[in-house]
Amino acid sequence: MDDCIIIGAGPAGLTAAIYLARFHLKIRLLDAGDSRAGLIPLTHNHAGYPEGISGRDLLQRMLAQAERYGAVREAARATAIERNGDDFVVRTPDRALPARTVLLATGVRNHRPDMPDALHDEALERGLLRYCPICDGYEVTDTKVGVIGTDTHGMKEALFLRGYTKDVTLISPDGGHRLDTACQRALDDAGVRRVDGPCGGWAIEGDQLAFDTAEGRLAFDSAYPAMGSHIRSELAVAARARATADGCLEVDDHQRTSIPGLFAAGDVVKGLDQISHAMGEAGVAATTIRNLLDERAPMRR
Structure with missing residues (x-):
């Protein structure tokens, strides 16, 4: 069983994967390959890259960093999130993956x-x-x-x-x-x-x-x-997580949804279209996940 399954491999999902892997947790990252960040030809707005960086290069660097610490990326699209007692089952077209927690970082799709x-x-x-x-x-x-x-x-x-x-x-x-x-x-x-x-x-x-x-x-x-966007929150809403009228998932200050153990970060929570904001939320969510799992079974090495 994974400690956390992260659904979505954009800046929010990858940031969470880096944090959680460095917490010595077992992480699986489900990547459907359609992060909007990958479409950015060159951003000069990301701190630390004064000459700019493409969205694809940024995602590749972040994935390499997460994998360096043991995060596992799987090319798959999640089709359902189901409760299983205190845990979860995340379904893909051909697998049922058990996890202690789930982080949804699926973002939005521009019209x-x-x-x-x-x-x-x-x-x-x-x-x-x-x-x-x-x-x-x-x-x-x-x-x-x-x-x-x-x-x-x-x-x-x-x-x-x-x-x-x-x-x-x-x-x-x-x-x-x-x-x-x-x-x-x-x-x-x-x-x-x-x-x-x-x-x-x-x-x-x-x-x-x-x-x-x-x-x-x-x-x-x-x-x-400027035609709006579609919030990719269907998986959480189908699992009965609360969302706003436009589909943004409702979370508290620690990125917890209304379902215990289910977290969300990035544009699926608030569509600001800002990589830095998504990464910040992911760091908060990952730290809260670590502390939740430690409460359930104290981590010792």
Whole structure:
């Protein structure tokens, strides 16, 4: 039986694996291979890497560090979490894995524009498509930026990016904008242009990302989808863990969910899209897991 099964191998899951393995615990990391961090072409926002680091390189370094201390990574997707007395069974398509505790670090999935995968990935790699203005808004300073979104969410992202460049356009992804009077006034005051959708005909044209809108074809140095995200909390919710209306798992100050022994960290708890925040939560969760297991059976060497 594993002391802890970690579901998700992004920054939160890997940080927890490093901590828990160094606590001399038996750790299994279930990696479905779809961490959003792996899509980051180059981040300059991660402390300690002044020249930047790709998301994939960061994940590989973190995994190597966890494996150095004995953590076991398994390429598998969890399909269910079940209680078994004080313990758990984590199911994959072909196995039932017993564990004393479980940490869910499955993150979120961004809602993407309706564009071919190959084009999406190339645009992302070239910095023509971006998802995190907090992470990389600095890189679009004084460039031409399009924000694909509407409602309050789209308005807030456009205003945030207005702090980096005066050339910001908010484009509705699927027709006319849904903006109340206050949103319209805030955008007008900031000088943010509004264009109706739908968006289509996506293509990379030179060094810009171009697409069709209700006002014709537009091209931008970078485009930010502000279309929300899906919280990957289904496993915990199916096990009857409490969650907010939008699917974020409810946890206490020590990352404990409403189910004893089930923990959560990272964007599945609060979708801030910040690696540093996810890693901090994972460190708290891992330390709490260690102390819980020590209470149940004191650790001695």
